[in-house]
Amino acid sequence: MSEETPAFRVVGDVSALPDYAFGPRSILWWGNSAFMMIEGTAFVLAAAAYLYIRGKGGHWPPPGVRPPDLLWGGLFTAGLLLSELPNRWLQAKTRQFDLASVRFGVLVMTLAGLALAGVRAVELSHINVRWGVDAYASCIWLLMVLHTTHVVTDLGDTAVLCLWMFTHQPGPSQFSDVNDNCSYWTFVVVTWIPIGFLIYLGPRLL
Amino acid sequence: MTAETDLRARGLADRRRRLLAAWADAPGLWGFLTTVDHKRLAARYIVTTMAMLFAAGMLGVDMRLQLAAPDMHRMGPQGYDESFSLHGSTMLFLVSVPVMEAMAMWLVPLMLGQRNMAFPRLNAFSYWMYLEGVLMLWIPHALGFTPDLGWFEYPPLSGPAYAPGHRADVWAQMITFTEVAALCVSVNVVVTIFTMRPPGMTLGRMPLFLWGMLVASFMTVFGLPAVMVVTSMLIADREVATHFFSPSGGGDVLLFQHLYWFFGHPEVYIIFVPGVAFVSSIVETFSRRVVFGYVPMVVAVLAIGVLAFGLWVHHMFAVGLPKMGADFYTAASMAIALPIGVQIFCWIATMFRGRLQLKTPMLWVIGFIVTFVIGGMTGVMTASAPLDLQLTDTYFVVAHLHYVLVGGAIFPLLGAFTYWYPKATGRMMSEVWGRISWALVVVGFNLTFFPMHLLGLMGMPRRIYTYPAEMGWGPLNLLSTVSALITVVGAGIFVLNALLSYWRGRLAGANPWGGSTLEWATPSPPPPYNFDYIPTVDSVAPLWTRDELHALEGLSLDSREVLVTTLVDAKPDNRQKSPKPSLWPLLTALAVGVMFVGSIFSPWPIVWGSVPVAATIVGWFWPTRPRAQRGPLRART
Ligand code: HEM
Ligand SMILES: [Cu+2]
Numbered sequence: 001m002s003e004e005t006p007a008f009r010v011v012g013d014v015s016a017l018p019d020y021a022f023g024p025r026s027i028l029w030w031g032n033s034a035f036m037m038i039e040g041t042a043f044v045l046a047a048a049a050y051l052y053i054r055g056k057g058g059h060w061p062p063p064g065v066r067p068p069d070l071l072w073g074g075l076f077t078a079g080l081l082l083s084e085l086p087n088r089w090l091q092a093k094t095r096q097f098d099l100a101s102v103r104f105g106v107l108v109m110t111l112a113g114l115a116l117a118g119v120r121a122v123e124l125s126h127i128n129v130r131w132g133v134d135a136y137a138s139c140i141w142l143l144m145v146l147h148t149t150h151v152v153t154d155l156g157d158t159a160v161l162c163l164w165m166f167t168h169q170p171g172p173s174q175f176s177d178v179n180d181n182c183s184y185w186t187f188v189v190v191t192w193i194p195i196g197f198l199i200y201l202g203p204r205l206l
Numbered sequence: 207m208t209a210e211t212d213l214r215a216r217g218l219a220d221r222r223r224r225l226l227a228a229w230a231d232a233p234g235l236w237g238f239l240t241t242v243d244h245k246r247l248a249a250r251y252i253v254t255t256m257a258m259l260f261a262a263g264m265l266g267v268d269m270r271l272q273l274a275a276p277d278m279h280r281m282g283p284q285g286y287d288e289s290f291s292l293h294g295s296t297m298l299f300l301v302s303v304p305v306m307e308a309m310a311m312w313l314v315p316l317m318l319g320q321r322n323m324a325f326p327r328l329n330a331f332s333y334w335m336y337l338e339g340v341l342m343l344w345i346p347h348a349l350g351f352t353p354d355l356g357w358f359e360y361p362p363l364s365g366p367a368y369a370p371g372h373r374a375d376v377w378a379q380m381i382t383f384t385e386v387a388a389l390c391v392s393v394n395v396v397v398t399i400f401t402m403r404p405p406g407m408t409l410g411r412m413p414l415f416l417w418g419m420l421v422a423s424f425m426t427v428f429g430l431p432a433v434m435v436v437t438s439m440l441i442a443d444r445e446v447a448t449h450f451f452s453p454s455g456g457g458d459v460l461l462f463q464h465l466y467w468f469f470g471h472p473e474v475y476i477i478f479v480p481g482v483a484f485v486s487s488i489v490e491t492f493s494r495r496v497v498f499g500y501v502p503m504v505v506a507v508l509a510i511g512v513l514a515f516g517l518w519v520h521h522m523f524a525v526g527l528p529k530m531g532a533d534f535y536t537a538a539s540m541a542i543a544l545p546i547g548v549q550i551f552c553w554i555a556t557m558f559r560g561r562l563q564l565k566t567p568m569l570w571v572i573g574f575i576v577t578f579v580i581g582g583m584t585g586v587m588t589a590s591a592p593l594d595l596q597l598t599d600t601y602f603v604v605a606h607l608h609y610v611l612v613g614g615a616i617f618p619l620l621g622a623f624t625y626w627y628p629k630a631t632g633r634m635m636s637e638v639w640g641r642i643s644w645a646l647v648v649v650g651f652n653l654t655f656f657p658m659h660l661l662g663l664m665g666m667p668r669r670i671y672t673y674p675a676e677m678g679w680g681p682l683n684l685l686s687t688v689s690a691l692i693t694v695v696g697a698g699i700f701v702l703n704a705l706l707s708y709w710r711g712r713l714a715g716a717n718p719w720g721g722s723t724l725e726w727a728t729p730s731p732p733p734p735y736n737f738d739y740i741p742t743v744d745s746v747a748p749l750w751t752r753d754e755l756h757a758l759e760g761l762s763l764d765s766r767e768v769l770v771t772t773l774v775d776a777k778p779d780n781r782q783k784s785p786k787p788s789l790w791p792l793l794t795a796l797a798v799g800v801m802f803v804g805s806i807f808s809p810w811p812i813v814w815g816s817v818p819v820a821a822t823i824v825g826w827f828w829p830t831r832p833r834a835q836r837g838p839l840r841a842r843t
């Protein structure tokens with residue numbers, strides 16, 4: 001048919017366009033969102049498994065087992081919700097390329113993440129049942145492990161960004177990276193609301 | 207030559223030289239290990255899946271030989287169990303899904319006029335993860351512990367009580383590897399299509415091929431987490447004694463089936479929808495007219511994507527569901543025939559209203575339509591709950607699933623392979639041998655699998671290693687086996703044709719079939735940077751509406767840069783850097799591999815194994831920029 005490639009006629013120039021972007025105009029933002037969608041689906045399925053087994057109508061929790069203690073869970077929940085405040089503030093600062101504030105913000109978020117991971121560690125010893133006892137225990141631990149993995153992953157991410165921000169001269173794309181990381185933390189916070197409900201209130205109310 | 211064209215030619219040569227310097231891989235092994243070129247990675251994917259297709263096909267033939275006559279004992283029950291488990295698992299997880307992902311990886315950027323995909327390094331990571339999945343299944347097989355519970359390993363059979371040893375774990379982790387690999391490509395396809403369409407390619411001007419790949423990728427994103435969750439739960443039951451699926455501990459074996467089929471049914475469509483995408487491209491080119499009914503075609507593929515998730519329960523009619531539920535799912539399963547019918551109608555209308563050319567790719571499409579219609583009808587039969595109770599676990603199901611998978615996905619794939627082969631290699635495959643292999647495969651396939659419907663109706667159960675002569679199943683089985691050998695001869699000719707044409711095929715030129723989409727607007731094979739300029743489009747079939755394509759310039763020529771456009775209207779929005787080649791994706795895949803393999807034996811590797819994983823990911827994403835000049839951790843000299 002045709003041996004040669006068709007001729008191109010140049011009708012415009014894109015060199016004046018910006019070479020960075022925030023939010024849905026940036027490629028990485030979409031990648032981040034897609035992975036949140038995947039992980040969100042996994043959360044939904046794990047929650048569905050919990051409800052399915054709960055729906056079979058056995059004891060919830062089994063006789064002699066106390067539901068997870070509210071104190072540490074409550075502390076974690078309060079701390080997590082509060083951490084959204086500096087997180088929102090930091091996300092706003094990234095769009096202003098305000099290096100000093102962004103450095104301060106990621107440092108605060110790293111410390112907040114560390115503190116929350118500490119509380120979570122204590123929380124794990126107040127579930128009041130081992131995962132191998134019965135299906136109730138397995139479900140609680142499944143949700144707990146899934147969420148904890150996300151807390152730890154995002155903590156690691158934030159800590160590395162923090163180190164990088166203090167040791168390098170960021171360009172616009174790195175501010176955009178911090179921005180995306182803030183969205184991810186919001187994901188960790190928001191998913192905890194239903195998951196935490198199932199873990200702490202499920203055994204008491206459902 | 208006038209002075210002006212001379213100047214322009216020199217400008218173009220200079221542009222190409224600079225682009226090549228920015229986009230070419232390092233030579234030799236280092237380039238091989240670090241490349242992030244979507245074409246190289248996809249080609250590697252495709253070659254690996256073809257090797258797997260061959261290996262699993264040989265297992266199929268081996269099973270057919272065993273079943274050729276009654277009372278054969280060349281294989282024992284254990285050997286037969288291993289054969290169908292390895293065959294089915296390989297065909298689905300190591301061939302069908304990855305080969306479709308790979309075709310998308312190869313074609314999507316070219317059809318978008320782009321230089322690479324959104325996340326080039328994620329593609330590299332995906333390939334290495336997939337390769338580890340291949341090794342995860344086949345190395346244990348070589349060492350003598352092959353999974354033996356079929357392509358879905360239901361507990362309690364796969365639970366700790368009935369499946370000691372590590373066969374079931376090998377299967378479960380193979381899935382984890384391949385699912386991570388598939389998710390990476392799917393995310394990449396979605397984001398590439400959303401953010402990197404060429405200026406002017408609004409959503410309403412997107413080729414049907416891209417719609418198909420987009421829908422399949424979304425289905426992957428929502429479907430595959432289910433299988434990762436369920437196999438992780440299975441491993442936990444086996445390893446740390448959780449009770450998800452053990453009735454004695456309050457768990458439920460049916461939970462496994464629900465979660466598995468929540469993925470497993472969409473899985474069939476994750477394989478089939480890309481097949482549909484190939485067919486639309488091929489039908490369009492060889493009918494020489496834009497596919498009839500663009501809007502109904504797009505709506506149909508979206509409908510398939512949505513409906514596929516409502517249907518998983520039809521795999522479980524035999525477990526005893528509430529009557530209402532069974533009726534509902536029967537109706538829903540039949541509903542999916544509607545969008546598929548719309549698609550078939552539009553293709554046939556296109557063929558009749560256009561000028562049809564029966565080249566080899568088009569012949570595969572015809573083989574697909576005929577075979578798939580038969581497979582679809584048997585599917586509607588098994589979707590009816592009362593009939594399914596009768597036919598489930600018989601050869602009727604074996605016939606049905608091969609009709610759908612081979613007819614619905616492998617035939618379009620072979621057509622697509624023939625169709626895009628000249629673009630990838632610069633040479634044509636032989637038409638004559640192409641037709642011969644087509645005839646042998648299509649006829650051989652139908653004669654192999656059609657008799658299985660009858661065997662099923664005669665009551666022959668699936669997954670049996672032999673049967674007594676009195677059952678009267680011998681003659682049809684012999685027919686099936688002989689025909690399988692014919693199919694294999696046809697497939698062998700196809701492979702030889704592909705191999706020999708690589709060196710001896712006729713030179714193809716840029717657009718040998720007269721196709722309409724952007725991949726045909728660049729040389730065959732495309733250079734590492736794909737396109738000299740950024741093409742813009744103003745119709746679904748840009749190469750048919752203009753002799754001279756409009757294009758933009760202004761992306762960097764000396765570094766890797768891509769153009770980002772807006773989501774709906776595809777207006778140029780910003781330029782972003784495209785990552786350079788890197789060894790980190792391979793290192794990350796190795797670290798993840800160690801963690802996954804280790805987790806078969808103990809839960810601890812998940813803990814210590816995450817340290818190298820984290821380290822390699824940091825290496826991967828670490829931005830290379832100058833050291834800080836201000837602040838407590840600034841560079842000091
Ligand atoms: C020449 C080609 C092929 C032959 C001769 C063949 C033959 C067979 C045979 C004999 C079985 C076992 C039936 C039983 O005992 O239940 C089987 C099962 C199966 N085949 Fe194939 N097959 C071929 C190609 C394919 C392809 C291309 C695919 C997928 C894309 C595929 C997917 C499957 C699956 C999923 C099973 C079910 C495994 C299980 O029961 O767990 N086959 N095939
Ligand atoms: Cu299904």
